[in-house]
Amino acid sequence: MLIVQNCELIPNVAGSPPVISYEYPINERTRTLLRLEDLCNRVDFFLKQDEAMAHHAALTTLFEILDVSGRADLKSDLMQELERQRQALALLRDNPAVSEDALEGVLDEIEAAASRLFAMPGKIGQHLKDNEWLMNIKQRTGIPGGACEFDLPSYHYWLNQSAERRQHDLDLWLAPILPIRNSIAIVLRILRESGKTLRYVAQNGCFQQILAGRTAQMLAVSLDNTLPCVPEISANKYALNIRFVTAEIRQRPKACESDIEFKLSFYNL
Numbered sequence: 001m002l003i004v005q006n007c008e009l010i011p012n013v014a015g016s017p018p019v020i021s022y023e024y025p026i027n028e029r030t031r032t033l034l035r036l037e038d039l040c041n042r043v044d045f046f047l048k049q050d051e052a053m054a055h056h057a058a059l060t061t062l063f064e065i066l067d068v069s070g071r072a073d074l075k076s077d078l079m080q081e082l083e084r085q086r087q088a089l090a091l092l093r094d095n096p097a098v099s100e101d102a103l104e105g106v107l108d109e110i111e112a113a114a115s116r117l118f119a120m121p122g123k124i125g126q127h128l129k130d131n132e133w134l135m136n137i138k139q140r141t142g143i144p145g146g147a148c149e150f151d152l153p154s155y156h157y158w159l160n161q162s163a164e165r166r167q168h169d170l171d172l173w174l175a176p177i178l179p180i181r182n183s184i185a186i187v188l189r190i191l192r193e194s195g196k197t198l199r200y201v202a203q204n205g206c207f208q209q210i211l212a213g214r215t216a217q218m219l220a221v222s223l224d225n226t227l228p229c230v231p232e233i234s235a236n237k238y239a240l241n242i243r244f245v246t247a248e249i250r251q252r253p254k255a256c257e258s259d260i261e262f263k264l265s266f267y268n269l
């Protein structure tokens with residue numbers, strides 16, 4: 001059973017309970033994009049803090065981005081997808097049902113992102129790999145407790161510099177990766193806007209659907225936040241299986257035996 005990724009709390013209509021949406025990637029490329037989106041959001045959060053430990057967390061997360069983005073074809077995949085979306089959206093020009101200003105804004109955004117991707121030199125994160133000091137820290141942080149001051153005195157020195165100095169350095173290390181992050185944000189936004197949603201009931205906590213050739217790159221299960229259960233999702237191009245289990249944190253989760261109402265969304269570019 002594969003693990004559900006990207007749990008997100010989303011607002012509902014006024015007066016209704018909040019809804020949690022659990023996104024699940026169908027293919028490896030979408031899985032990689034979701035992982036990188038999550039890591040980039042984490043970096044953004046820690047960069048806004050002034051504490052040294054927050055900047056330590058930002059740097060170790062940057063190392064995770066380096067590892068996840070190591071796929072040689074990620075840059076070319078993103079460029080091809082942006083171009084495919086640009087061509088598809090360009091066909092909507094002169095369509096009276098489409099806002100011309102909004103359409104041109106999206107097309108400009110796509111073209112700008114593609115240009116910045118094309119201008120990226122070398123491999124993703126190569127500037128980090130070329131920094132021996134950073135790579136030494138990366139190696140030590142892979143060991144539990146390996147970044148103590150007696151292991152990395154120069155890193156301890158850096159953590160004791162001003163927040164402004166650390167922020168400046170982190171911004172420099174992150175900047176060359178921004179074209180990747182911005183392109184991922186555009187692709188995932190377009191993907192999420194493609195969603196088609198239906199309501200279902202999982203009888204005794206279980207739901208199965210034969211996809212019968214339906215193509216999707218991602219799906220999402222949304223349910224009432226007050227329900228003490230979470231979905232375990234298994235999907236491929238042939239079938240979808242969802243099993244709801246109790247949201248236990250102190251003992252082994254158990255299968256839900258009650259009927260669970262939920263929304264199911266399919267996304268495809």
